[in-house]
Amino acid sequence: MSTPFLRSTIQSSLLRRSIFRTSTIQQNIRQFHYTSPNMTVHNISTTEDWKAALKNNKVVLLDCFATWCGPCKAISPMLVNHSNDEQFKDVFFAKIDVDELPEVSQELGIRAMPTFMLFKDGEKAEELVGANPPALLGLLKKGVEA
Structure with a gap:
């Protein structure tokens, strides 16, 4: 039953x-x-690509990361979201893997990952060490100011 x-x-x-x-x-x-994103984060794989990015863009935000770095992986999606934000359309977003480009990371004086560097007209203007989302947003806002 x-x-x-x-x-x-x-x-x-x-x-x-x-x-x-x-x-x-x-x-x-x-x-x-x-819909396609407005911008992307460009992976820089050679020293020549890095020099060309600095030369061809007025404002460059560089993310120095390592594939084994946990905080780098955590903040990476936020960087991609900012690259698609309309207010940062004039910023060229770039990433370098410090293990693949040791000569560039040594030249820039990278001490820890992630390190974000803001370049204006080819010159380093600001630097942020660590995965700090509010500070990253502040760094980007400094980049778009006149």
Whole structure:
């Protein structure tokens, strides 16, 4: 007598799960959009690329990171969000891996990761050491000021 009841309970539970799963997938699909970001964070892989970035852009924000650095990984999405922000459209966002470009990191005097450097007209204007989101935002605002 309990077997039909148990069987119907299991079937209705499976039905509820499949309905819920379908509606969740449909909600996720509806939220996705195909717009491209305004800007990107450029990965600098050679010394020549770095020199060209400084020469060709009025304001450059450089993120000096390492792949093994936890705080670097934590703040990276915030940097990408700022690069897509309209108020920072004139800032060239760049990243260098200090392990891949040791000559650039030595030239810049990198002591810790992450280190953010703001360059104006090819000259270093500001520096921020550490993963501090409010300070990073402040550094970017200094970059867009006249």
